[in-house]
Amino acid sequence: MAVRTIVVDGDPVLRQRAQEVDPKELKTEEFKTLLDDMVETMYHANGVGIAAPQIGVSRRIFIAESAQGPIALINPVFTKKSWKTLNGEEGCLSVPGKFDKVRRCKSVTIEGLTAAGAKISFTAENFFARILQHEMDHLDGYLYVDRVKEQKSKRGKE
Numbered sequence: 001m002a003v004r005t006i007v008v009d010g011d012p013v014l015r016q017r018a019q020e021v022d023p024k025e026l027k028t029e030e031f032k033t034l035l036d037d038m039v040e041t042m043y044h045a046n047g048v049g050i051a052a053p054q055i056g057v058s059r060r061i062f063i064a065e066s067a068q069g070p071i072a073l074i075n076p077v078f079t080k081k082s083w084k085t086l087n088g089e090e091g092c093l094s095v096p097g098k099f100d101k102v103r104r105c106k107s108v109t110i111e112g113l114t115a116a117g118a119k120i121s122f123t124a125e126n127f128f129a130r131i132l133q134h135e136m137d138h139l140d141g142y143l144y145v146d147r148v149k150e151q152k153s154k155r156g157k158e
């Protein structure tokens with residue numbers, strides 16, 4: 001396991017849509033090392049989530065800290081998002097030293113593959129739901145600062 005370098009805002013990899021993972025890759029040593037390194041890098045940086053593009057790997061993988069510890073989600077998609085939203089403070093390992101309020105769905109249902117290649121689907125609420133939405137944004141080339149900007153300009157028009 002190794003701590004990898006976290007790329008910061010300005011690096012084009014953070015603005016790309018990350019590519020799907022072929023489930024066959026999950027069994028490879030290289031893939032297992034990638035997941036281990038993501039967890040180690042996240043903890044080293046005191047984060048609660050990390051997406052593969054943040055270490056320069058443009059693939060649809062993220063780690064999120066859950067009540068049961070870190071979980072890996074591969075090729076994740078939201079199958080449900082609540083109408084109800086919550087405003088809360090976020091930061092990002094790729095935007096060091098900054099924090100701002102972002103409005104996110106209060107609850108989301110997500111499905112994807114686990115590190116072992118099993119299909120998983122669950123519903124998350126509140127802070128954990130926020131982490132999932134923040135990390136999913138990374139896979140689509142968005143940073144939370146983009147959401148802040150969007151939401152501020154929307155409020156300005158109201």
Ligand code: NI
Nearest residue numbers: 091092093094
């Ligand atoms: Ni982030």
